[in-house]
Amino acid sequence: xxxxxxxxxxxxxxxxxxxxxxxxxxxxxxxxxxxxxxxxxxxxxxxxxxxxxxxxxxxxxxxxxxxxxxxxxxxxxxxxxxxxxxxxxxxxxxxxxxxxxxxxxxxxxxxxxxxxxxxxxxxxxxxxxxxxxxxxxxxxxxxxxxxxxxxxxxxxxxxxxxxxxxxxxxxxxxxxxxxxxxxxxxxxxxxxxxxxxxxxxxxxxxx
Amino acid sequence: xxxxxxxxxxxxxxxxxxxxxxxxxxxxxxxxxxxxxxxxxxxxxxxxxxxxxxxxxxxxxxxxxxxxxxxxxxxxxxxxxxxxxxxxxxxxxxxxxxxxxxxxxxxxxxxxxxxxxxxxxxxxxxxxxxxxxxxxxxxxxxxxxxxxxxxxxxxxxxxxxxxxxxxxxxxxxxxxxxxxxxxxxxxxxxxxxxxxxxxxxxxxxxx
DNA sequence: TGTACATCAGTGAACGCGCGTTCACTGATGTAC
DNA sequence: TGTACATCAGTGAACGCGCGTTCACTGATGTAC
Numbered sequence: 001x002x003x004x005x006x007x008x009x010x011x012x013x014x015x016x017x018x019x020x021x022x023x024x025x026x027x028x029x030x031x032x033x034x035x036x037x038x039x040x041x042x043x044x045x046x047x048x049x050x051x052x053x054x055x056x057x058x059x060x061x062x063x064x065x066x067x068x069x070x071x072x073x074x075x076x077x078x079x080x081x082x083x084x085x086x087x088x089x090x091x092x093x094x095x096x097x098x099x100x101x102x103x104x105x106x107x108x109x110x111x112x113x114x115x116x117x118x119x120x121x122x123x124x125x126x127x128x129x130x131x132x133x134x135x136x137x138x139x140x141x142x143x144x145x146x147x148x149x150x151x152x153x154x155x156x157x158x159x160x161x162x163x164x165x166x167x168x169x170x171x172x173x174x175x176x177x178x179x180x181x182x183x184x185x186x187x188x189x190x191x192x193x194x195x196x197x198x199x200x201x202x203x204x205x206x207x
Numbered sequence: 208x209x210x211x212x213x214x215x216x217x218x219x220x221x222x223x224x225x226x227x228x229x230x231x232x233x234x235x236x237x238x239x240x241x242x243x244x245x246x247x248x249x250x251x252x253x254x255x256x257x258x259x260x261x262x263x264x265x266x267x268x269x270x271x272x273x274x275x276x277x278x279x280x281x282x283x284x285x286x287x288x289x290x291x292x293x294x295x296x297x298x299x300x301x302x303x304x305x306x307x308x309x310x311x312x313x314x315x316x317x318x319x320x321x322x323x324x325x326x327x328x329x330x331x332x333x334x335x336x337x338x339x340x341x342x343x344x345x346x347x348x349x350x351x352x353x354x355x356x357x358x359x360x361x362x363x364x365x366x367x368x369x370x371x372x373x374x375x376x377x378x379x380x381x382x383x384x385x386x387x388x389x390x391x392x393x394x395x396x397x398x399x400x401x402x403x404x405x406x407x408x409x410x411x412x413x414x
Numbered sequence: 415t416g417t418a419c420a421t422c423a424g425t426g427a428a429c430g431c432g433c434g435t436t437c438a439c440t441g442a443t444g445t446a447c
Numbered sequence: 448t449g450t451a452c453a454t455c456a457g458t459g460a461a462c463g464c465g466c467g468t469t470c471a472c473t474g475a476t477g478t479a480c
Contacts, residue, residue: 008443012456031326033241037434048434050457057434113324117317117379119238128383158398165376172324176335191365198413199406206405215476219423244467255467257424264467 016054018044020068023061024107032062032111033119062115062123069108070130076101077134081141091193094163095170099186102171103179113172131168135160150204162196223261225251227275230268231314239269239318240326269322269330276315277337283308284341288348298400301370302377306393309378310386320379338375342367357411369403 022043026035035058041048055061080097084090102109115123116131139160142148148156170189177185229250233242242265248255262268287304291297309316322330323338346367349355355363377396384392 006444008454008456011443015456029326031238031240033238034326036432038432046456047458049436049459052435053456110324114326117320117323118325119236119241119321155398158395159402161395162399162402169372169376188365188368191362192369195366195369195403195406195410197406198409199402199404201413202405202409203402206408213477215421215423218476222423243465245465253423254425256426256469259468260423 015046019054020065027111028107031114031118032058032123059120059122062120063126065111066123066126066130069112073101091197095186095189098167098170099174102174106175109171110175131164135164138163222253226261227272234318235314238321238325239265239330266327266329269327270333272318273330273333276319280308298404302393302396305374305377309381313382316378317382338371342371345370
């Protein structure tokens with residue numbers, strides 16, 4: 001009667017997570033479209049057939065990885081937007097949070113950068129949908145700031161998209177730079193964002 | 208004695224180009240790391256072993272495709288930079304040239320967008336090197352404009368990189384949007400670039 | 415110009431290998447009474 | 448609580464298939480005299 005989690009379901013979820021983790025490690029040096037089902041199960045320590053109990057194919061596993069990765073960043077960015085009001089502070093804090101998060105989960109973000117325009121349709125679409133959601137959320141947060149008075153919804157969405165696209169560029173640049181080049185990448189990213197912020201401040205005057 | 212091209216070499220180059228063209232078609236719906244050597248030769252109408260007369264492996268073919276694609280765009284952008292002086296006009300003309308070029312050679316640019324962060328190291332590096340060259344060239348052209356008086360070399364390079372990264376984003380967005388969404392993508396890209404241009408105009412005042 | 419030899423782009427058969435997927439199975443977990 | 452049956456996550460053998468690479472080859476092109 002008691003509807004606790006159930007040993008069976010717990011174990012199943014554990015295996016599922018093992019498959020996701022194993023895949024992520026393998027995806028650091030290859031793209032999803034060349035990732036083999038047997039390769040994943042071998043690394044995870046289960047038989048190839050066990051894979052089908054969790055995912056239809058490797059594309060479905062990829063979609064699950066997208067949700068795992070961007071779902072967590074979503075929460076962090078939303079927190080920054082909620083905590084900060086001033087736009088200059090937001091920029092600095094956002095870049096900082098992203099840099100730390102990417103540094104903590106590099107494999108996840110290498111995967112996103114790699115598959116954003118990769119060869120697997122469903123994964124591309126899942127990433128695009130998540131990023132679109134980000135842009136809308138950022139646009140909404142920007143709209144509540146004093147500096148955005150007089151901005152059309154369309155312009156806010158353009159600006160939100162600009163910030164999000166830069167977030168993605170920054171993450172993949174961070175990964176390519178490695179730990180040694182991190183400081184330099186963050187420095188350039190900050191200056192780029194400041195230029196955007198300045199453009200934003202004069203948008204209505206000059207437009 | 209006469210050192211004309213030679214029938215043999217002409218034919219060899221023709222076969223090489225056939226392989227490149229066939230690969231490009233196949234790469235519209237998959238990424239390089241999952242592209243098979245046999246798949247390419249089958250599409251090109253030669254035997255699998257003939258492949259080795261031209262490329263060591265599919266990664267080498269990918270590097271050749273990078274050069275083919277970005278070499279041609281390089282020339283076009285350089286021409287725009289040379290012909291135009293005013294920054295507002297440059298932005299519009301550049302976006303226009305890129306949109307037309309991507310529209311004319313969509314497969315080439317889909318390939319670049321896909322492999323920029325893809326699973327094949329040598330190809331990633333070749334793309335990165337080409338884009339770095341672009342950024343430097345753009346920075347150099349910007350430095351010669353009146354509006355760039357007082358800008359440090361470092362800031363110019365930051366700005367050049369910003370423009371180039373936006374070029375890449377725009378091309379891949381154009382491809383995902385398809386012909387129907389092209390006008391909307393170009394519209395948003397123009398506004399994004401205008402925001403950057405406005406930021407640029409006030410960079411020294413506000414910094 | 416003609417001849418005899420060298421080069422080498424492309425051929426076709428053969429190889430061993432790992433792949434994705436199927437199937438009937440096992441045995442621990444869950445459920446009904 | 449105990450028993451009898453149902454569920455189902457993971458197993459292990461088997462399959463047909465296309466892959467990358469090797470090798471000796473052919474015959475048109477190039478070269479030397």
